[in-house]
Amino acid sequence: MHQPIGVFDSGYGGLTVLRELVSVLPAYDYLYLGDNARTPYGTRSFETVYEYTLECVTYLFEQGCPLVIVACNTASAKALRNIQQLDLPGMYPGLTSGEPALGTLPTRRVLGVIRPTAEIIGQYTQSGHVGILATNGTVTSESYLVEIDKFFPELAITQEACPMWVPLIENGESDHPGADYFVKQHIDRLLNRDPHIDTLLLACTHYPLLLPKLRAILPDHIQTISQGPIIAQSLANYLARHPDIADQCSQQGKRQFLTTDSPAEFSRQASLFWGEPVVAGKVVF
Template sequence: MNQPIGVFDSGYGGLTVLREIVRKLPQYDYVYLGDNARTPYGPRSFDTVYQYTLECVRHLFDRGCRLVVLACNTASAKALRNIQQLDLPVLAPGPSGPSRRVLGVIRPTTEVIGHYSRSGHVGILATRGTVTSGSYPVEIEKFFPGLRVYQEACPMWVPLVENGEYASAGADYFIRQHIDRLLGPAENIDTLLLACTHYPLLFDKIRQFTPAGTTILTQGGIVADRLADYLDRHPEIDVQCSRGGERVFLTTDSTEDFDRQAAVFYGEPVRSAHLSL
């Protein structure tokens, strides 16, 4: 039976994470599921994000996935803990814990972010839902209790990316606005985390309006490295993940629209299938 690694996102952004995972671990099979019909997740309530995410995780389990990565900061912030604590013991019971696993993108990032900062001051650029959840300050405190964390919600950035305006002159105002709001009261920030998987497409613009010497972190490479480490430490999960180099892409919305946009995020042509939930 094919047992791919599942990668879930509310839309396209998770493809920037999948791209780096595939680059790091090309031997595995992967299924990517984008819930484009119900995106964006950011403004939705915790309960709604939890229910939507759980539906998608269940579908990936039904397709044989033993391991699912929530490549979405909002889903990781609002749904991951409930799924891990409440649902996995029921959906995938095992003799020594759940036989299937669901991971997010927040924990891998917060485990390493403090290593990049010299000043001890870091900034988080994210969607409003992720900022409101408080997940990043809480998780960073566990690993780097002395680190000062500043957050800025950037509600216009995802629409800029999804409407193809991420490299346009029109994006400059919104990029500069949020960077100035974040850095203005906290001049000691020397490390910025792009805590939304859409934001890597804005990297060049963000660099343009960020002081020289500032470290700008994207999540794809970090998550890929931590996933490789996780599989090394959990051979009981690793051995169940099939290795055929197969890539499957699913969307809950138009496949034509998905394929066109996905190619930008993934970096190569994509052919998807429609999924009804």
């Protein structure tokens, strides 16, 4: 039976990833779930983020999704590894660390946003100095430091937590002059710590909405990297390598949106991230 690819985020930011997935892989069906009732995840404990993420991933599996993309850096940092290595084998006997035993169908997979980004971030920098802008939760997890070191141990990585950026974006202030102070504050702080940075990774799926302000502030030699295109190409490669998963994913070009909070509010806010009107349904856990 063919079912949509699930895309999960703590709120709206994952829509910037979904937009790129649709751009690269438009034929596939997607089911998006935003846990808006419990956002933000960035300030919550590892245990709480893991609990919430597992609940949402399990829900998407129950809807038939053979593959779930955790399009949230905080959830990827604090929950993904445990779900892949500890929970999937229990949910689907025959799975070990997310890999299927021969003859075991259906398979279920969960992918995140940190590993695909870490695998290629070194290709962007000339100076070997990379800055990471993220939530408190992603920064304190040190997941990017660990993952990037596996592929590019020679890089100098400097992280900066930007706790005000998500609230600014979700309150519709991202394009207003009042946001300038908070954007510049963190950029100045980051570049003061490492003036050799030539590449900035936006390690939160909300942050692409701040790109106009970032480009106005940053020197010309510093480039900003959004994760959406990286994740989309990574998924395309993954499906090509795993036809057993690709064959389970439906391809009728459908998009469905769900939220754990008010569908009307989600639909209103989501258009800012999605780029066109959204009509959402509600999930109650």
